[in-house]
Amino acid sequence: MVPLLTIAEASRQIAAKQLSPVELTEACLARIAALDDTLHAFIRVTPERARADAKAAEARAMAGTRLGPLDGIPIGHKDIYATAGIPTTAHSRLLQDYVPEQDATVVRRWSDAGTVLLGKLATHEFAFGGPSFDLPWPPARNPWNPAHFTAGSSSGTGAAVATGMVLGGTGSDTGGSIRGPAALCGLAGIKPTYGLCSRAGVQPLAFTLDHTGPLAWTAEDCALLLGAMTGHDPADPASADRAAPDLLGGLGAGVKGLRIGVVRHFHETDHPVGPGVAAGLAEAERVFAGLGAEIRDVTLPSLHEFQACGWVMLVIEAFAVHEPWLKTRFNDYGELFRDRVALGGILSAADYVQAVRRRRILTQQVAAAMADVDLLLTAPAPTEAPEITAVGKWATLEKPSFTIPFNVTGQPAMSVCSGFGAGGLPVSMQLIGRAFEDALVLRAAHAYEQATTWRARRPALAA
């Protein structure tokens, strides 16, 4: 049996002809067969496609013509990413028979890089309504304890990556849907700068807040995956027309001399975190300081300000996307999605415009606060994963989110595992950079992972 590997490790072994992409793919398929009845990470497994992709990758490896570091790496796509000829359901009854004719841009880019497609991964319905038990597929379960929540909406990607069913996968993040599952499943997950990765071919939730990005076991793996996602895409009106960044060249440069601003009021006052998360953040400060970073406190507008701006924009834009079906097929949606998005239908045009005016001011205030620091540090989630049945319909409205501020500002933001709390469930920190300084976020996350031992621990289910 092939052991659990990171993308970087597997890629090195494939390049050295010590590991066959076919064997690696079969190992992933075996893990899916063993675990997915418990974790429900997949909507659809595509073994024939995976085996064909792997065989082609193996031929290239043997011929010395690998396409790059992702050639032969097993991955999965969140089921809101269009895959030509493969159903793309958005985990919804409304799209359960939808088969796209074209790949999403990111799907095509990963395919061109030689990845092996293992299947389509569970999501909250249309990336917003979950965890739901009234949909055609069950919600994904936390790989560290299946009675617990993965967070969402990239829930299947979180469960699949943690257990090695895939080595990496796509997510999307409108209010925290990459960083939440990365945090609660103990992974690395980056929401890149708005505009860095194409959204073309990905089911929209809220156009001005939607981001695409990767989840993987390590920051290095995220850098490898993100590197194959970036680049201007004329098919996405928000795509930044700028050169793709070098995410790997400086990855190992460390954090010596970097100034890290701790947004202490976010996680101590605005929304106090639990003891496990607090301990992980305190330890992260010590680790970064020990590596030569300068730690200082930074004050931003309160989490409540970002919550108001982000939530109102999100539900109104989502209502606009779904309005025709909400009016004609309301009961075909799951309860959580339809009730949350219906709020957008009863808010006013003035509410939306005031939110968008405030967005500019909040973004300017964060930029000003970062004039003297290179990165920000706070929590991505308040506690370890709760039990899946304890997540209420309005939970995300009752307490302010740690992640939505950086959907509002569009800055790169990443969840990084920072330890384990009560019951052995992971806790995480969130690192945030200036717009288009995604490489610096990944560099700091990589330095932290290299200095700690958390990446050596996998869920017991996957052992």
Added chain:
Amino acid sequence: MTAPIDDTAFAALVARSGLALSPVQLTSLREGYALILPLLDRLHAPLPRAAEPALTFTPEQA
């Protein structure tokens, strides 16, 4: 603080949206609406009159 609206006014607000909800669904939506009212108060706090939206129209990119 925005005053909560009564049942009749809330039902009228929902009807104006074009959504056809059952009484149970109406009650559930009202719970969410109560939670969003404090957010609206924050958004409607005074801004400088010239504060532009983050989405400013640019004719070359429309």
